[in-house]
Amino acid sequence: MKISVIIPTYKPGNYLWECLNSLLVQTFSKKDFEIILVLNGCNDPYKSEIQNYIDTKMHGINIIFIHTMQGGVSNARNIGLDNAKGEYVTFIDDDDFVSPKFLQELYDNVTPSTISLCYPFAFNDSDSATQIPYRITEAYDYCVKHNKTTLISKVRKFFSGPCMKLIPINFIQNRRYDVRFKNGEDSLFMFLISDKINKVSFTSKNAVYYRRNRKNSAITQKRKVLDILRTGIDLMLEYSKIWMSSPIQYNLSYYLCMIFATIKNILLNLFRSLTFKS
Template sequence: MKITVIVPTYKPQAYLWECLDSIYKQTFPKTDYELVLVLNGCDEPYNTQINEWLTKHSDLQVQYFQTDEGGVSNARNIALDNARGEYVTFIDDDDIISTACLEELYEKATPDTVSLCYPYAFNDGYLDEQLPYRISDAFKYCVKNKCTKISSKVRKFFSGPCMKLIPFSFIQNRRFDKRFKNGEDSLFMFLISDKIHNVAFTSKNAIYYRRIRVGSASNQKRVFKTILTSQMLITKEYFKIYLTNTPKYNFSFFLTRIMGAIYSVLIKK
C-alpha cells in the first residue's frame, strides 16, 4: 500500500460526502491507496449514513472505525495505529482535494522527503471564490524560489498535518497528544520534525481546498483561561521534546512553535 488517507469525523454533515467523493475520484490507482475513516464521539445516524456511502463505493479500499471516545487526536491515533501505507496524508472531514492531489503528492515524495500541495481557502458554499491565505502565498514563494528545506516560509505548512504527504517512517509509534484540544496539530508536527529535512512541492493542480465553516472546530470560541492553561502546558511539552533531543530538532522551528503558543494567548486576550 502506497498511501493511507486519514479522515476523522464528528457528527458530519453534507460536507463529509464532498470530502469522501473527492478522495474517491483520485487519478491515483485505487489499488495503491486506502482511506482510514474514523467516526469519533458519536454513533447514529452517522454510522448508518457512512456505511451506506461505503456500500456504494465498494471499490475504494477502506478501513472504517467508530469510537465513542471523542476528539480528533484520538481519531487520528486510531487511524495511525491501523495505517498500512508507506506514506500518510491527513484530510479534515469538511475539506476537499483535487483529483490529481494524491498522484502529484506521491510523485514528489521520497522516503526522506515530505511533499506539499497547493492550499486553497474558501468560504463554505463559495468554492469558486478563493480567499486570501498565508499558506497559499507561502506555496507560491517556495515554488518560485525552489525551496527544499525547512525555511521560514516552508514552516508555515507545518502548523498542522494536512496539505502534505508524510513518510510513515517519520511517524512510527509517535501519536497526537489527546490531552490537548487546541494546538495539538502543531505539537504533533514538531514532534516528528526531527525527521523532516527535505520538502518538495507539487504543481498547483494538486489542491487542498480548506473550507472556512461556521461551527467548525477551528472557528469555535474558547475561554481565555482555558486557552492560557492549555498553551502553558503545550509550551512545556515543546520544551520537553526539544531539550530531550536538542541535536535532532531545528532551533528556529522550536522557537516559532513557542512564539505561536504565546501569540494564541495574546490574540485571545
C-alpha cells in the first residue's frame, strides 16, 4: 500500500459524503491507497449511515471504517495511524475535500526523506467557488515563487496542521498525537515529527486541498481564561521538552517560532474570551 488517507469524523453531515466522493474520483490508482475513516465519540444514526454509504457508494475503494466511543480528533487520528498500512500518510478533515489529482501529485513529489505539500484553497461554507484569503495559501505562493524548501522559511506555516501534505510513515514511526490537548495539538504533533524533516517539495496548483471555513467551528467557541492560560503554558512546556530531548535534530528557529506563536495565541484567545464576556 502506497498511501493511507486518515479521516477523523464526529457527528458528520453531508460534508463527509463530499469528502469521500472527492477520494472516489482520484486519478491515483485505487489499489494503491486506503481510506481509514474513524468515527469518534458518537454512535447511531451516524455509524449506520456511514456504513450504508460505504456499502452503496464506495465500490472499488480500500476503506477501513473504525468506530470508537472515545471522543477527540487526536484520539481518532492516533487510531488511524495505528491501522495505517501505507508507506505515506495524509490527513483530511471530514468537512474538507480534495481535487482529483491530489494524491497523484503529492505522491509524485514526495520522497522517503521529504514531505510534499499541495495547494490550499480556503472558502466560506456558503460559497465553495470563491476563494478567500488564507495565510497558508499566501505561504504556498511565496515559497513556490522563491523556491523555499526548508523549515527556516515561510514553509513553517504549513506545519500548523497535518492536512495538505503527504508524510513518509517512517517520519512518524510510533509517535502519536498528545490527547491531553484540545487546542494546539496539530502544531505540537508536526513539531514532534519535524526532527525527520529536512526538506519539502510542492505540487502544482492541480493538487488542491479545499479548506472549508465554518462560522460555527469549535475553534470559535468561548473558552475560560484559566483554560486558555493552562493550555498555553502546558503547550510551551511540551515544546520545550521535545526540543531538549534532541536539540541537534530539532530546529532551534522552529522551536522559538512555536513558543512565540503560542504566546501570541494565548493573548489572542484571552482577548476574545474577555470581549465575549463584555
